[in-house]
Every structure is written in structure tokens, then in C-alpha cells.
Amino acid sequence: MTVIxxxxxxxxxxxxxxxxxxxxxxxxxxxxxxxxxPPGIKGEVVQMEPRVGGKYQIVxxxxxxxxxxxxxxxxxxxxSRIVMSWKWMQEEQDTLITLTFRPKGKGTExxxxxxxxxxxDRRDSHNNGWNGTFDKLEKFxxx
Numbered sequence: 001m002t003v004i005x006x007x008x009x010x011x012x013x014x015x016x017x018x019x020x021x022x023x024x025x026x027x028x029x030x031x032x033x034x035x036x037x038p039p040g041i042k043g044e045v046v047q048m049e050p051r052v053g054g055k056y057q058i059v060x061x062x063x064x065x066x067x068x069x070x071x072x073x074x075x076x077x078x079x080s081r082i083v084m085s086w087k088w089m090q091e092e093q094d095t096l097i098t099l100t101f102r103p104k105g106k107g108t109e110x111x112x113x114x115x116x117x118x119x120x121d122r123r124d125s126h127n128n129g130w131n132g133t134f135d136k137l138e139k140f141x142x143x
Contacts, residue, residue, distance in 0.1 A: 009113065009123070010115070010123045011113050012114075014109075014138075015108070015109055016110060018141045019103075020102065023101055024080070026140065028048070028076070036060065037060045037132065037136075040063070041132075043058050044060075046059055056071060056072075057070035069088050074096075083097070084097050085097075096116050097112060098115075
């Protein structure tokens with residue numbers, strides 16, 4: 001049994017006005033770079049292998065320099081669930097992201113559980129980043 005402390009888990013739920021398939025697919029296409037990262041960050045997908053065991057890598061470009069995040073797809077169940085590892089290349093620790101996509105009225109409820117942070121400060125910095133990312137995703141999906 002794995003026990004995860006509450007201060008190492010981030011959970012965010014957002015509603016998008018498009019189908020679950022559309023939100024799901026956005027996570028598995030190179031266009032992910034267009035909406036990855038909070039405002040001021042330009043993402044660039046440099047690797048995308050959307051299959052179980054496949055890898056992804058995104059370079060986040062900002063005025064302060066570039067940082068790279070990547071991981072491995074653990075589970076892909078279209079259009080309801082994606083599980084993937086998440087690791088900033090300058091850090092040693094992998095974290096785990098579970099995305100669930102559920103129909104909600106005419107749209108989609110996206111629930112993200114991001115777990116395995118080393119401390120509450122790391123969790124909170126990701127909270128800011130993910131909320132900015134989801135704001136950008138909303139605009140991307142509205143096109």
C-alpha cells in the first residue's frame with residue numbers, strides 16, 4: 001500500500017465547453033505546446049509518443065530561460081483517462097499525473113490529480129502553473 005501525504009497532492013477540476021474527446025485529444029497532440037505552461041511561457045513539444053510506454057517531452061521557453069519536462073504514458077483510455085509521469089529534467093523526482101475526462105452537460109469535466117511532490121511548496125508552485133495552463137487550454141479549445 002502506498003500512503004501519500006495530503007501536502008504532496010494537487011487536485012484541480014475544470015469544466016470545458018467541448019466534448020471529452022476534444023479535451024482528451026489535446027493532451028496527446030503536438031499542439032499541447034501551444035497551451036502548456038502559465039502565461040509568459042511558450043511550450044514546445046519536442047517528443048510525443050502517445051501510447052502506453054511512450055514518452056513525451058516539452059521545452060518551456062520563458063524570458064528566464066528554457067526548462068524541460070517529460071515523462072512516460074502509463075495508461076491511455078480514450079476518451080476518459082490518461083496517467084503519465086511528470087519530471088522536470090533538472091530534478092531527480094518523478095511525480096504522477098492522472099487526468100480524468102467526464103461528460104458534464106454539453107461539455108467536459110477535467111479532473112487532474114498530480115501527486116508525489118517533495119513538499120507543499122513544490123505542490124503550490126505547480127498549482128499556479130497548472131491553473132495558468134488550464135486557462136490557456138480553455139482558449140485553445142474555444143478556437
